[in-house]
Amino acid sequence: MDAVSIERAITPKTKVIMPTQLNGRVADMDSILTIADKYGLQVYEDSAQALGAKYKGRSAGSFGLGGCISFYPAKVLGCFGDGGAILTNDVGIYNTVKLMRDHGRSEDGNVSIWGYNSRLDNLQAAILNYFFDDYEKIIGRRREIATLYYNGINGIDGVILPPTVNSDIDHFDIFQNYEVEVPNRDELKEYLSNKGIGTLIQWGSKVVHEFKDLGFTQSMPFTENIMRISLLLPLNMSITDDEVDYVCQCIRGFYND
Ligand SMILES: Cc1ncc(COP(=O)(O)O)c(C=O)c1O
Known part of the structure:
Protein backbone atom coordinates (compact mmCIF):
# COMPACT_ATOMS: atom_id res chain seq x y z
CA MET A 1 0.00 0.00 0.00
CA ASP A 133 9.80 -26.48 11.96
CA ASP A 134 11.78 -25.51 8.85
CA TYR A 135 10.13 -22.16 8.27
CA GLU A 136 13.18 -20.02 9.00
CA LYS A 137 15.33 -22.17 6.73
CA ILE A 138 12.73 -21.87 3.99
CA ILE A 139 12.66 -18.08 4.26
CA GLY A 140 16.46 -18.02 4.24
CA ARG A 141 16.53 -19.96 0.96
CA ARG A 142 13.87 -17.73 -0.58
CA ARG A 143 15.94 -14.65 0.32
CA GLU A 144 18.96 -16.36 -1.24
CA ILE A 145 17.05 -16.98 -4.49
CA ALA A 146 15.87 -13.35 -4.49
CA THR A 147 19.50 -12.25 -4.26
CA LEU A 148 20.44 -14.55 -7.16
CA TYR A 149 17.66 -13.03 -9.26
CA TYR A 150 18.72 -9.51 -8.36
CA ASN A 151 22.35 -10.18 -9.25
CA GLY A 152 21.30 -11.95 -12.45
CA ILE A 153 18.90 -9.44 -13.96
CA ASN A 154 19.40 -6.03 -12.38
CA GLY A 155 20.21 -3.18 -14.73
CA ILE A 156 18.08 -4.29 -17.70
CA ASP A 157 16.44 -1.21 -19.24
CA GLY A 158 12.84 -0.82 -18.05
CA VAL A 159 12.89 -3.84 -15.72
CA ILE A 160 11.98 -3.03 -12.10
CA LEU A 161 12.98 -5.55 -9.43
CA PRO A 162 11.90 -5.92 -5.79
CA PRO A 163 14.22 -4.30 -3.23
CA THR A 164 17.23 -6.44 -2.38
CA VAL A 165 17.34 -8.31 0.92
CA ASN A 166 19.61 -5.82 2.66
CA SER A 167 18.69 -2.59 0.88
CA ASP A 168 16.51 -1.25 3.70
CA ILE A 169 17.18 -2.11 7.34
CA ASP A 170 13.54 -1.33 8.23
CA HIS A 171 12.31 -4.29 6.19
CA PHE A 172 12.75 -8.03 6.52
CA ASP A 173 11.11 -9.54 3.45
CA ILE A 174 10.18 -13.21 3.14
CA PHE A 175 9.72 -13.22 -0.66
CA GLN A 176 6.40 -14.98 -0.86
CA ASN A 177 6.85 -14.02 -4.52
CA TYR A 178 9.58 -12.55 -6.67
CA GLU A 179 7.47 -10.16 -8.71
CA VAL A 180 9.14 -8.08 -11.39
CA GLU A 181 7.72 -5.23 -13.45
CA VAL A 182 8.71 -5.62 -17.08
CA PRO A 183 8.11 -4.14 -20.51
CA ASN A 184 6.29 -6.49 -22.93
CA ARG A 185 5.26 -8.70 -20.03
CA ASP A 186 3.00 -11.07 -21.99
CA GLU A 187 5.63 -11.59 -24.71
CA LEU A 188 8.29 -12.26 -22.06
CA LYS A 189 5.99 -14.80 -20.38
CA GLU A 190 5.51 -16.66 -23.65
CA TYR A 191 9.22 -16.47 -24.49
CA LEU A 192 10.12 -17.96 -21.11
CA SER A 193 7.44 -20.62 -21.48
CA ASN A 194 9.01 -21.69 -24.80
CA LYS A 195 12.30 -22.04 -22.93
CA GLY A 196 10.63 -24.36 -20.41
CA ILE A 197 10.25 -21.71 -17.70
CA GLY A 198 6.88 -21.36 -16.00
CA THR A 199 5.92 -17.94 -14.67
CA LEU A 200 2.71 -16.67 -13.09
CA ILE A 201 0.65 -13.53 -13.35
CA GLN A 202 -0.71 -12.69 -9.93
CA TRP A 203 -4.55 -12.71 -9.81
CA GLY A 204 -4.71 -13.23 -13.56
CA SER A 205 -3.63 -9.62 -14.11
CA LYS A 206 -6.86 -8.17 -12.71
CA VAL A 207 -7.56 -6.05 -9.65
CA VAL A 208 -10.82 -6.63 -7.78
CA HIS A 209 -12.50 -3.44 -9.04
CA GLU A 210 -12.08 -4.68 -12.62
CA PHE A 211 -14.61 -7.44 -12.02
CA LYS A 212 -17.58 -5.36 -13.07
CA ASP A 213 -20.11 -8.05 -12.05
CA LEU A 214 -19.26 -7.07 -8.47
CA GLY A 215 -20.75 -3.64 -9.09
CA PHE A 216 -17.58 -1.55 -9.13
CA THR A 217 -17.52 1.51 -11.37
CA GLN A 218 -14.14 3.02 -10.44
CA SER A 219 -11.05 3.01 -12.57
CA MET A 220 -7.58 2.94 -11.02
CA PRO A 221 -5.14 3.48 -13.88
CA PHE A 222 -1.99 3.38 -11.73
CA THR A 223 -2.87 0.03 -10.16
CA GLU A 224 -4.19 -1.39 -13.43
CA ASN A 225 -0.92 -0.53 -15.16
CA ILE A 226 1.10 -2.29 -12.47
CA MET A 227 -1.05 -5.40 -12.94
CA ARG A 228 -0.34 -5.38 -16.70
CA ILE A 229 3.44 -5.30 -16.31
CA SER A 230 3.96 -7.60 -13.31
CA LEU A 231 5.24 -11.16 -13.53
CA LEU A 232 6.13 -13.74 -10.89
CA LEU A 233 9.40 -15.55 -11.57
CA PRO A 234 9.88 -19.17 -10.41
CA LEU A 235 10.57 -19.21 -6.67
CA ASN A 236 10.21 -22.46 -4.79
CA MET A 237 12.18 -24.81 -2.60
CA SER A 238 13.20 -27.16 -5.41
CA ILE A 239 14.68 -24.62 -7.84
CA THR A 240 18.49 -24.81 -8.00
CA ASP A 241 20.97 -21.93 -8.29
CA ASP A 242 21.77 -23.08 -11.84
CA GLU A 243 18.10 -22.99 -12.77
CA VAL A 244 17.77 -19.44 -11.43
CA ASP A 245 20.83 -18.54 -13.48
CA TYR A 246 19.17 -20.06 -16.58
CA VAL A 247 16.01 -17.98 -15.97
CA CYS A 248 18.17 -14.85 -15.66
CA GLN A 249 20.07 -15.63 -18.87
CA CYS A 250 16.80 -16.17 -20.74
CA ILE A 251 15.40 -12.86 -19.48
CA ARG A 252 18.59 -11.08 -20.57
CA GLY A 253 18.28 -12.86 -23.91
CA PHE A 254 14.72 -11.63 -24.37
CA TYR A 255 15.78 -8.03 -23.86
CA ASN A 256 19.03 -8.48 -25.87
CA ASP A 257 20.88 -7.32 -22.79
C1 LIG B 1 -2.98 -10.85 -0.34
C2 LIG B 1 -3.94 -11.98 -0.16
N1 LIG B 1 -5.05 -11.78 0.58
C3 LIG B 1 -5.93 -12.78 0.79
C4 LIG B 1 -5.73 -14.03 0.25
C5 LIG B 1 -6.76 -15.09 0.48
O1 LIG B 1 -6.26 -16.14 1.25
P1 LIG B 1 -7.07 -17.53 1.29
O2 LIG B 1 -7.00 -18.10 -0.10
O3 LIG B 1 -6.35 -18.37 2.29
O4 LIG B 1 -8.46 -17.18 1.69
C6 LIG B 1 -4.61 -14.28 -0.52
C7 LIG B 1 -4.37 -15.61 -1.09
O5 LIG B 1 -4.35 -15.82 -2.25
C8 LIG B 1 -3.69 -13.22 -0.74
O6 LIG B 1 -2.58 -13.42 -1.48
Whole structure:
Protein backbone atom coordinates (compact mmCIF):
# COMPACT_ATOMS: atom_id res chain seq x y z
CA MET A 1 0.00 0.00 0.00
CA ASP A 2 1.30 3.39 -1.03
CA ALA A 3 0.99 5.41 2.19
CA VAL A 4 1.20 8.70 0.27
CA SER A 5 -2.08 7.94 -1.55
CA ILE A 6 -4.13 7.00 1.51
CA GLU A 7 -5.16 10.46 2.72
CA ARG A 8 -6.59 11.37 -0.71
CA ALA A 9 -8.82 8.28 -0.56
CA ILE A 10 -10.31 8.93 2.89
CA THR A 11 -13.98 10.03 2.91
CA PRO A 12 -16.41 10.59 5.80
CA LYS A 13 -17.53 6.97 5.31
CA THR A 14 -14.05 5.49 5.78
CA LYS A 15 -13.73 3.33 8.89
CA VAL A 16 -10.72 1.13 8.27
CA ILE A 17 -7.36 1.07 6.52
CA MET A 18 -6.46 -2.42 5.34
CA PRO A 19 -2.90 -2.65 4.06
CA THR A 20 -1.93 -5.75 2.11
CA GLN A 21 1.57 -6.96 2.98
CA LEU A 22 2.12 -7.98 -0.59
CA ASN A 23 4.69 -10.52 -1.75
CA GLY A 24 6.04 -10.91 1.79
CA ARG A 25 7.02 -7.28 2.35
CA VAL A 26 5.39 -5.12 5.03
CA ALA A 27 4.12 -1.70 3.91
CA ASP A 28 5.35 1.56 5.44
CA MET A 29 3.43 0.99 8.68
CA ASP A 30 4.73 4.11 10.49
CA SER A 31 3.00 6.35 7.95
CA ILE A 32 -0.12 4.17 7.80
CA LEU A 33 -0.54 4.11 11.61
CA THR A 34 0.03 7.89 11.80
CA ILE A 35 -2.70 8.51 9.21
CA ALA A 36 -5.04 6.03 10.95
CA ASP A 37 -4.48 7.87 14.22
CA LYS A 38 -5.05 11.29 12.65
CA TYR A 39 -8.43 10.24 11.16
CA GLY A 40 -9.52 7.86 13.95
CA LEU A 41 -9.47 4.81 11.66
CA GLN A 42 -8.90 1.18 12.59
CA VAL A 43 -6.16 -0.84 10.88
CA TYR A 44 -6.55 -4.48 9.82
CA GLU A 45 -3.70 -6.09 7.93
CA ASP A 46 -4.05 -8.52 5.08
CA SER A 47 -0.88 -10.46 5.88
CA ALA A 48 -1.95 -13.48 3.85
CA GLN A 49 1.40 -13.40 2.03
CA ALA A 50 3.63 -12.25 4.85
CA LEU A 51 4.05 -14.71 7.72
CA GLY A 52 7.44 -13.85 9.24
CA ALA A 53 7.95 -10.58 7.35
CA LYS A 54 8.95 -7.65 9.56
CA TYR A 55 8.96 -3.88 9.57
CA LYS A 56 11.32 -2.25 12.08
CA GLY A 57 11.55 -5.59 13.88
CA ARG A 58 7.77 -5.97 14.23
CA SER A 59 5.96 -8.85 12.53
CA ALA A 60 3.37 -8.60 9.78
CA GLY A 61 -0.08 -9.02 11.26
CA SER A 62 0.79 -7.38 14.58
CA PHE A 63 0.34 -3.69 13.73
CA GLY A 64 -3.38 -3.14 13.66
CA LEU A 65 -6.36 -4.44 15.62
CA GLY A 66 -6.16 -7.64 13.63
CA GLY A 67 -4.40 -9.38 10.79
CA CYS A 68 -4.78 -12.56 8.79
CA ILE A 69 -2.38 -15.17 7.44
CA SER A 70 -3.21 -17.57 4.63
CA PHE A 71 -2.02 -21.17 4.66
CA TYR A 72 -3.31 -21.81 1.13
CA PRO A 73 -0.98 -24.33 -0.58
CA ALA A 74 0.70 -21.64 -2.71
CA LYS A 75 1.83 -19.74 0.38
CA VAL A 76 5.31 -20.07 1.91
CA LEU A 77 3.72 -21.95 4.81
CA GLY A 78 0.99 -23.82 2.99
CA CYS A 79 -1.13 -26.80 3.98
CA PHE A 80 -2.60 -29.35 1.58
CA GLY A 81 -5.96 -27.63 1.39
CA ASP A 82 -7.41 -24.40 2.69
CA GLY A 83 -6.29 -22.93 5.96
CA GLY A 84 -5.55 -19.63 7.61
CA ALA A 85 -5.16 -17.78 10.88
CA ILE A 86 -6.34 -14.53 12.41
CA LEU A 87 -3.97 -12.54 14.62
CA THR A 88 -5.20 -10.05 17.19
CA ASN A 89 -4.33 -8.59 20.55
CA ASP A 90 -7.89 -7.36 21.05
CA VAL A 91 -9.81 -9.58 23.49
CA GLY A 92 -13.19 -8.61 22.03
CA ILE A 93 -12.16 -9.55 18.49
CA TYR A 94 -10.51 -12.74 19.75
CA ASN A 95 -13.65 -13.90 21.54
CA THR A 96 -15.97 -13.04 18.66
CA VAL A 97 -13.80 -14.61 15.97
CA LYS A 98 -13.36 -17.74 18.08
CA LEU A 99 -17.14 -18.11 18.22
CA MET A 100 -17.60 -17.29 14.53
CA ARG A 101 -15.13 -19.97 13.40
CA ASP A 102 -17.39 -22.68 14.87
CA HIS A 103 -20.98 -21.72 13.99
CA GLY A 104 -21.10 -19.15 16.79
CA ARG A 105 -20.73 -21.95 19.33
CA SER A 106 -18.69 -21.68 22.51
CA GLU A 107 -16.90 -24.54 24.25
CA ASP A 108 -19.88 -25.17 26.55
CA GLY A 109 -22.03 -25.77 23.48
CA ASN A 110 -24.05 -22.57 23.70
CA VAL A 111 -24.62 -20.80 20.35
CA SER A 112 -24.71 -17.06 20.98
CA ILE A 113 -24.06 -15.49 17.54
CA TRP A 114 -24.32 -16.47 13.85
CA GLY A 115 -21.06 -17.95 12.61
CA TYR A 116 -19.36 -20.09 10.00
CA ASN A 117 -17.61 -23.40 9.66
CA SER A 118 -14.03 -22.05 9.54
CA ARG A 119 -12.23 -24.53 11.73
CA LEU A 120 -8.73 -25.55 10.66
CA ASP A 121 -8.98 -29.33 10.48
CA ASN A 122 -6.53 -31.46 12.46
CA LEU A 123 -4.83 -32.97 9.43
CA GLN A 124 -4.03 -29.55 7.95
CA ALA A 125 -2.86 -28.32 11.35
CA ALA A 126 -0.49 -31.30 11.64
CA ILE A 127 0.91 -30.59 8.16
CA LEU A 128 1.47 -26.93 9.08
CA ASN A 129 3.21 -27.91 12.33
CA TYR A 130 5.50 -30.19 10.34
CA PHE A 131 6.50 -27.52 7.80
CA PHE A 132 6.71 -24.80 10.44
CA ASP A 133 9.80 -26.48 11.96
CA ASP A 134 11.78 -25.51 8.85
CA TYR A 135 10.13 -22.16 8.27
CA GLU A 136 13.18 -20.02 9.00
CA LYS A 137 15.33 -22.17 6.73
CA ILE A 138 12.73 -21.87 3.99
CA ILE A 139 12.66 -18.08 4.26
CA GLY A 140 16.46 -18.02 4.24
CA ARG A 141 16.53 -19.96 0.96
CA ARG A 142 13.87 -17.73 -0.58
CA ARG A 143 15.94 -14.65 0.32
CA GLU A 144 18.96 -16.36 -1.24
CA ILE A 145 17.05 -16.98 -4.49
CA ALA A 146 15.87 -13.35 -4.49
CA THR A 147 19.50 -12.25 -4.26
CA LEU A 148 20.44 -14.55 -7.16
CA TYR A 149 17.66 -13.03 -9.26
CA TYR A 150 18.72 -9.51 -8.36
CA ASN A 151 22.35 -10.18 -9.25
CA GLY A 152 21.30 -11.95 -12.45
CA ILE A 153 18.90 -9.44 -13.96
CA ASN A 154 19.40 -6.03 -12.38
CA GLY A 155 20.21 -3.18 -14.73
CA ILE A 156 18.08 -4.29 -17.70
CA ASP A 157 16.44 -1.21 -19.24
CA GLY A 158 12.84 -0.82 -18.05
CA VAL A 159 12.89 -3.84 -15.72
CA ILE A 160 11.98 -3.03 -12.10
CA LEU A 161 12.98 -5.55 -9.43
CA PRO A 162 11.90 -5.92 -5.79
CA PRO A 163 14.22 -4.30 -3.23
CA THR A 164 17.23 -6.44 -2.38
CA VAL A 165 17.34 -8.31 0.92
CA ASN A 166 19.61 -5.82 2.66
CA SER A 167 18.69 -2.59 0.88
CA ASP A 168 16.51 -1.25 3.70
CA ILE A 169 17.18 -2.11 7.34
CA ASP A 170 13.54 -1.33 8.23
CA HIS A 171 12.31 -4.29 6.19
CA PHE A 172 12.75 -8.03 6.52
CA ASP A 173 11.11 -9.54 3.45
CA ILE A 174 10.18 -13.21 3.14
CA PHE A 175 9.72 -13.22 -0.66
CA GLN A 176 6.40 -14.98 -0.86
CA ASN A 177 6.85 -14.02 -4.52
CA TYR A 178 9.58 -12.55 -6.67
CA GLU A 179 7.47 -10.16 -8.71
CA VAL A 180 9.14 -8.08 -11.39
CA GLU A 181 7.72 -5.23 -13.45
CA VAL A 182 8.71 -5.62 -17.08
CA PRO A 183 8.11 -4.14 -20.51
CA ASN A 184 6.29 -6.49 -22.93
CA ARG A 185 5.26 -8.70 -20.03
CA ASP A 186 3.00 -11.07 -21.99
CA GLU A 187 5.63 -11.59 -24.71
CA LEU A 188 8.29 -12.26 -22.06
CA LYS A 189 5.99 -14.80 -20.38
CA GLU A 190 5.51 -16.66 -23.65
CA TYR A 191 9.22 -16.47 -24.49
CA LEU A 192 10.12 -17.96 -21.11
CA SER A 193 7.44 -20.62 -21.48
CA ASN A 194 9.01 -21.69 -24.80
CA LYS A 195 12.30 -22.04 -22.93
CA GLY A 196 10.63 -24.36 -20.41
CA ILE A 197 10.25 -21.71 -17.70
CA GLY A 198 6.88 -21.36 -16.00
CA THR A 199 5.92 -17.94 -14.67
CA LEU A 200 2.71 -16.67 -13.09
CA ILE A 201 0.65 -13.53 -13.35
CA GLN A 202 -0.71 -12.69 -9.93
CA TRP A 203 -4.55 -12.71 -9.81
CA GLY A 204 -4.71 -13.23 -13.56
CA SER A 205 -3.63 -9.62 -14.11
CA LYS A 206 -6.86 -8.17 -12.71
CA VAL A 207 -7.56 -6.05 -9.65
CA VAL A 208 -10.82 -6.63 -7.78
CA HIS A 209 -12.50 -3.44 -9.04
CA GLU A 210 -12.08 -4.68 -12.62
CA PHE A 211 -14.61 -7.44 -12.02
CA LYS A 212 -17.58 -5.36 -13.07
CA ASP A 213 -20.11 -8.05 -12.05
CA LEU A 214 -19.26 -7.07 -8.47
CA GLY A 215 -20.75 -3.64 -9.09
CA PHE A 216 -17.58 -1.55 -9.13
CA THR A 217 -17.52 1.51 -11.37
CA GLN A 218 -14.14 3.02 -10.44
CA SER A 219 -11.05 3.01 -12.57
CA MET A 220 -7.58 2.94 -11.02
CA PRO A 221 -5.14 3.48 -13.88
CA PHE A 222 -1.99 3.38 -11.73
CA THR A 223 -2.87 0.03 -10.16
CA GLU A 224 -4.19 -1.39 -13.43
CA ASN A 225 -0.92 -0.53 -15.16
CA ILE A 226 1.10 -2.29 -12.47
CA MET A 227 -1.05 -5.40 -12.94
CA ARG A 228 -0.34 -5.38 -16.70
CA ILE A 229 3.44 -5.30 -16.31
CA SER A 230 3.96 -7.60 -13.31
CA LEU A 231 5.24 -11.16 -13.53
CA LEU A 232 6.13 -13.74 -10.89
CA LEU A 233 9.40 -15.55 -11.57
CA PRO A 234 9.88 -19.17 -10.41
CA LEU A 235 10.57 -19.21 -6.67
CA ASN A 236 10.21 -22.46 -4.79
CA MET A 237 12.18 -24.81 -2.60
CA SER A 238 13.20 -27.16 -5.41
CA ILE A 239 14.68 -24.62 -7.84
CA THR A 240 18.49 -24.81 -8.00
CA ASP A 241 20.97 -21.93 -8.29
CA ASP A 242 21.77 -23.08 -11.84
CA GLU A 243 18.10 -22.99 -12.77
CA VAL A 244 17.77 -19.44 -11.43
CA ASP A 245 20.83 -18.54 -13.48
CA TYR A 246 19.17 -20.06 -16.58
CA VAL A 247 16.01 -17.98 -15.97
CA CYS A 248 18.17 -14.85 -15.66
CA GLN A 249 20.07 -15.63 -18.87
CA CYS A 250 16.80 -16.17 -20.74
CA ILE A 251 15.40 -12.86 -19.48
CA ARG A 252 18.59 -11.08 -20.57
CA GLY A 253 18.28 -12.86 -23.91
CA PHE A 254 14.72 -11.63 -24.37
CA TYR A 255 15.78 -8.03 -23.86
CA ASN A 256 19.03 -8.48 -25.87
CA ASP A 257 20.88 -7.32 -22.79
C1 LIG B 1 -2.98 -10.85 -0.34
C2 LIG B 1 -3.94 -11.98 -0.16
N1 LIG B 1 -5.05 -11.78 0.58
C3 LIG B 1 -5.93 -12.78 0.79
C4 LIG B 1 -5.73 -14.03 0.25
C5 LIG B 1 -6.76 -15.09 0.48
O1 LIG B 1 -6.26 -16.14 1.25
P1 LIG B 1 -7.07 -17.53 1.29
O2 LIG B 1 -7.00 -18.10 -0.10
O3 LIG B 1 -6.35 -18.37 2.29
O4 LIG B 1 -8.46 -17.18 1.69
C6 LIG B 1 -4.61 -14.28 -0.52
C7 LIG B 1 -4.37 -15.61 -1.09
O5 LIG B 1 -4.35 -15.82 -2.25
C8 LIG B 1 -3.69 -13.22 -0.74
O6 LIG B 1 -2.58 -13.42 -1.48
